[in-house]
Amino acid sequence: MSEQVRDAIVIGSGPAGYTAAIYLARAGYQPLVIAGAVTPGGQLVNTTEVENFPGFPQGVMGPDLMDQMREQAEHFGAEVEYDDVTAVDLSGPIKTVTTDGGEHYSARAILVTTGSNYRKLEVPGEREYGGRGVSYCATCDGFFFKDKPIVVVGGGDSAMTDADFLTRYGSSVTIIHRREGFRASKIMVERAKANSKINFILNTVVTQINGGPQGVESIDVKDTITGETRQLDANGVFIAIGHTPETGFLGGALDLDAEGYIVVDGASTRTSLPGVFAAGDAVDKIYRQAISAAGMGCRAALDAQDYLTELDAQA
Ligand SMILES: Cc1cc2nc3c(=O)[nH]c(=O)nc-3n(C[C@H](O)[C@H](O)[C@H](O)COP(=O)(O)OP(=O)(O)OC[C@H]3O[C@@H](n4cnc5c(N)ncnc54)[C@H](O)[C@@H]3O)c2cc1C
Numbered sequence: 154m155s156e157q158v159r160d161a162i163v164i165g166s167g168p169a170g171y172t173a174a175i176y177l178a179r180a181g182y183q184p185l186v187i188a189g190a191v192t193p194g195g196q197l198v199n200t201t202e203v204e205n206f207p208g209f210p211q212g213v214m215g216p217d218l219m220d221q222m223r224e225q226a227e228h229f230g231a232e233v234e235y236d237d238v239t240a241v242d243l244s245g246p247i248k249t250v251t252t253d254g255g256e257h258y259s260a261r262a263i264l265v266t267t268g269s270n271y272r273k274l275e276v277p278g279e280r281e282y283g284g285r286g287v288s289y290c291a292t293c294d295g296f297f298f299k300d301k302p303i304v305v306v307g308g309g310d311s312a313m314t315d316a317d318f319l320t321r322y323g324s325s326v327t328i329i330h331r332r333e334g335f336r337a338s339k340i341m342v343e344r345a346k347a348n349s350k351i352n353f354i355l356n357t358v359v360t361q362i363n364g365g366p367q368g369v370e371s372i373d374v375k376d377t378i379t380g381e382t383r384q385l386d387a388n389g390v391f392i393a394i395g396h397t398p399e400t401g402f403l404g405g406a407l408d409l410d411a412e413g414y415i416v417v418d419g420a421s422t423r424t425s426l427p428g429v430f431a432a433g434d435a436v437d438k439i440y441r442q443a444i445s446a447a448g449m450g451c452r453a454a455l456d457a458q459d460y461l462t463e464l465d466a467q468a
Pocket residue numbers: 164165166167168169170187188189190191192193194195196197199200202203204205206236237238239266267268269271284288289290293294399402432433434435441442443444446447
């Protein structure tokens with residue numbers, strides 16, 4: 154049991170969390186980063202080349218980028234613990250978080266940057282070819298599939314937007330959707346249907362992703378009505394079936410929207426409780442990029458600094 158009351162605890166160690174930690178550390182607050190036990194470094198540790206994070210003209214490997222962010226935070230005095238927060242008490246002026254390892258940490262300000270998870274298809278080959286043809290981010294990876302056959306799996310707005318965007322790169326783009334009707338808005342479906350490079354295969358599910366040393370080569374699909382199976386050529390498989398924000402551990406302590414994303418006050422990072430700030434993909438369901446998460450992490454640190462300065466002025 155830790156008795157120390159810190160100034161700030163950052164929960165999460167993706168681009169939002171480490172950026173917040175760098176700002177807080179440089180401001181002299183010596184934040185504790187509770188980085189998560191399974192994927193410290195966040196979503197980018199599960200990818201290979203990142204080519205759209207500014208400052209790296211030749212691109213940078215996702216895990217290397219996150220190592221450098223951690224080193225930068227530690228260099229300025231952030232402390233990093235590799236554990237998961239499993240419970241929180243955020244109501245009073247001193248907030249406490251409890252970890253899976255049974256530790257309790259207290260602080261005057263808490264920054265929640267726990268990101269989100271892409272929903273998975275859970276089919277053979279999906280994990281194996283992750284980052285080698287299977288992608289959950291068209292903006293991030295579309296570029297790698299120039300003149301190659303691409304499939305997009307899903308029937309919501311994200312799938313339509315991704316398919317439209319991917320026609321810039323793919324030799325063909327095929328939307329595979331398990332039903333006849335779409336969850337996507339009418340205008341997005343119409344736009345996709347009007348795009349001659351996009352094909353639709355409906356009432357169909359992906360059952361397996363196949364490949365070789367170069368990555369994905371084809372997918373197996375099954376018609377949900379006739380039961381017929383077949384194989385389709387594909388080098389890029391973009392899975393756009395939704396995201397789940399990592400906010401369950403909050404146990405209802407903060408206001409969330411209907412999909413579980415943390416609600417913040419306007420353009421700020423202030424949550425429904427004073428002294429608790431949130432940033433990155435746990436808040437942002439639109440942009441979901443490393444640089445936008447990092448930018449929001451900076452804003453959360455500055456909001457937290459204002460809050461702590463105000464508390465000190467009142468003391
Ligand atoms: C395969 C892949 C490739 C991508 N490629 C790119 C790209 O090329 N360019 C780009 O800009 N974006 C890319 N993205 C998107 C980008 O990674 C995310 O937008 C970004 O990482 C979000 O940052 P974040 O800090 O909000 O959260 P995350 O990166 O999701 O980090 C969340 C952190 O919180 C921790 N955590 C979660 N729950 C808890 C808990 N209870 N206790 C403690 N810690 C917890 C996790 O361990 C993790 O460290 C990619 C995403 C994926 C999945």
